[in-house]
Amino acid sequence: MAKETTARGGGVWAAADLLTPMAVRVAATLRLADHIAAGTQTTEALAKAVDANQDVLGRLLDHLVTAGVLSSTGPAGYDLTAMGRHLCEGEPEGMRAILDIEGALGHAELSLVHLLHTVRTGEAAFPQQYGVTFWDDLSADEGRAESFDALMGARLAAHAPAVAEAYPWGTLRHVVDVGGGDGSMLIAILQSHPEPRGTVIDLPGPVRRAEKAIAAAGLDHRADAVTGSFFDALPAGADGYLLSSILHNWDDAAAARIMRRCADAAQTTGRVLVVDYFNDQAVQTEGDLRMLGYFGGRQHTLEQLGELAGAVGLHVTSVTPAGRYSVVELRAPR
Known part of the structure; x- marks a missing residue:
């Protein structure tokens, strides 16, 4: 033939x-x-x-x-x-x-065979495939949880140098990396800027890995890792609350709750810094459908992020390109 x-x-x-x-x-x-x-x-x-x-x-x-x-x-x-x-x-x-x-993302990708269900209902595809949410699945499988943390850490580490150089992190005294995983982004920022100190806030597994990574980088005199959830009250008083590739993992209601916690902690003197893809259309459309299928989430445009911020009393004050990412600064009116 x-x-x-x-x-x-x-x-x-x-x-x-x-x-x-x-x-x-x-x-x-x-x-x-x-x-x-x-x-x-x-x-x-x-x-x-x-x-x-x-x-x-x-x-x-x-x-x-x-x-x-x-x-x-x-x-x-x-x-x-x-x-x-x-x-x-x-x-x-x-x-x-x-x-x-058998890893976290490859496992999640198989759920996209239910994209028709998602399009018809607006519901995530992952529970249709596996009977539980993505996050409950990770909680029940330590191997996939470690896979997810490693994959996210590697992605952030690849983009972190550009993010660390693009924004004036040195003007901040204390950066709280909310949902910061193994600390890859925060470590890059602190290595490039000797002025700030930093804190990673995440669940117990990522915090253990962040503590090891911070110590290995020789930054344990300037950084720490604290167990907590971004759905609960965050430690107040820092002047920068970083959300790096976090909001797209959640539906609009949950994303608003996360931003509300950051806004409450930042109050009127701090700022919320959102790092994500905002200027790459190919990533935007593909990532948006993946986030929807995996989590019921959304890959936000700048306009959508602005609307989400406005609902919790924040507004966009600057957008700084950082390689394929952007750093969006949000503040409360003074």
């Missing part, structure tokens, strides 16, 4: 394909790229290494060749293409962990 050379439906099939993305995610979950890079390159050897059915794994590997992830080196032999090397552990963008079906 001759190979098809035209895009089916003008490219619609490629855009709508589910099989190839799932094949790539299975490869990521089984760490096939790491095994192949280490020299395990035949179907038989790979099946033994990953405890898979040899016949079915071979058929998966053949499709990954067709998809350009692997190359064929002969009968039942495979190597990595340039694309396939991105599935190795330790690659800079961390794609293997993001796509891992």
